[in-house]
Amino acid sequence: MPSFDIVSEVDKHNLTNAVDQVRRTVGNRFDFKGVEATIDHTDFLVNIASEGDMQVDQMVDMLRAALIKNGIDPLAMELGEKAQSGKLVKVDVTLKNGLEKDLAKKIVKLIKEEKMKVQASIQGDQVRVTGKKRDDLQAVIALMKDKELEQPLQFNNFRD
Numbered sequence: 001m002p003s004f005d006i007v008s009e010v011d012k013h014n015l016t017n018a019v020d021q022v023r024r025t026v027g028n029r030f031d032f033k034g035v036e037a038t039i040d041h042t043d044f045l046v047n048i049a050s051e052g053d054m055q056v057d058q059m060v061d062m063l064r065a066a067l068i069k070n071g072i073d074p075l076a077m078e079l080g081e082k083a084q085s086g087k088l089v090k091v092d093v094t095l096k097n098g099l100e101k102d103l104a105k106k107i108v109k110l111i112k113e114e115k116m117k118v119q120a121s122i123q124g125d126q127v128r129v130t131g132k133k134r135d136d137l138q139a140v141i142a143l144m145k146d147k148e149l150e151q152p153l154q155f156n157n158f159r160d
Contacts, residue, residue: 002137003130004158006107008151010044010076010095018066019046025062046093056089073152096151098125103151110147111140
């Protein structure tokens with residue numbers, strides 16, 4: 001039976017490239033000369049710190065643009081609270097990786113509401129969709145692309 005998986009993944013290599021691009025841009029920009037500004041990441045958490053609130057906002061915008069250039073949907077970004085620590089303003093940006101339980105349930109519910117001839121099941125942090133016809137699966141993909149969900153979706157492991 002044909003099947004595919006609905007996932008939400010962020011490529012670590014592309015994330016590293018995006019953070020490096022922002023780091024280089026900050027080092028070259030005139031308005032950041034003589035200002036203490038840093039951007040680092042561990043796994044899917046990006047730490048941004050700078051002397052001013054406005055500069056932190058600019059760095060978040062630069063990160064968003066770099067993520068787009070590297071093929072990562074900015075919907076995966078989740079901004080944390082700004083925190084003042086000494087003379088630095090810090091913000092943590094978390095990149096969502098994997099489908100959360102609530103979103104996976106919402107996806108299964110959307111598929112069932114359309115009464116398509118497919119089965120959808122939650123498997124860890126992904127949703128597996130199986131059906132008898134390839135066209136039914138392609139209809140599910142089209143449906144998911146039309147819906148505005150809070151996280152970017154990818155469709156992989158398409159098997160006939």
